[in-house]
Amino acid sequence: MITRHGDLRPLNAKEELVLAALRKLGKPTSAYGLIEELKAEGIKAPPTVYRALGRLIEGGLVHRLESLNAFVACTHAHSQDAVAFAVCDDCGTVTEFESEQLSQILADWARKAGFGLRQKTLELRGRCSSCSRGSK
Numbered sequence: 001m002i003t004r005h006g007d008l009r010p011l012n013a014k015e016e017l018v019l020a021a022l023r024k025l026g027k028p029t030s031a032y033g034l035i036e037e038l039k040a041e042g043i044k045a046p047p048t049v050y051r052a053l054g055r056l057i058e059g060g061l062v063h064r065l066e067s068l069n070a071f072v073a074c075t076h077a078h079s080q081d082a083v084a085f086a087v088c089d090d091c092g093t094v095t096e097f098e099s100e101q102l103s104q105i106l107a108d109w110a111r112k113a114g115f116g117l118r119q120k121t122l123e124l125r126g127r128c129s130s131c132s133r134g135s136k
Helices: 013-026 029-042 046-058 099-111 129-135
Strands: 062-065 070-073 084-090 094-097 122-128
Touching: 013 029, 013 046, 013 062, 013 070, 029 046, 046 062, 062 084, 084 099, 094 122, 094 129
Parallel strands: 084 122
Antiparallel strands: 062 070, 084 094
């Protein structure tokens, strides 16, 4: 049974199915894409998928990519509280990474600005190395 990063509460069956589907797909997927992927498993209702996604995001197992309105499975345990995603505009590959320097820069800015920071997620858009090489 898979557990969450934070509270170690075991995932329910639907959460496990959604997480497994995201990992299997290996690319950003919309909630409706997940429904399509999981309909053979009996998951057909958007609220079911959105509830599972919400719990998986809470647990740090899934991330929402705002610019794509899509979700991806987390690829590693986070040692920093800021996470960044490099999204290739050509092939759609998403690379997740973190940086201690990025976390510090964002925290320093928020402190100086008096901004109550809730989340530190950065999305970078461009071309991955494979797509860049292919156009030369």
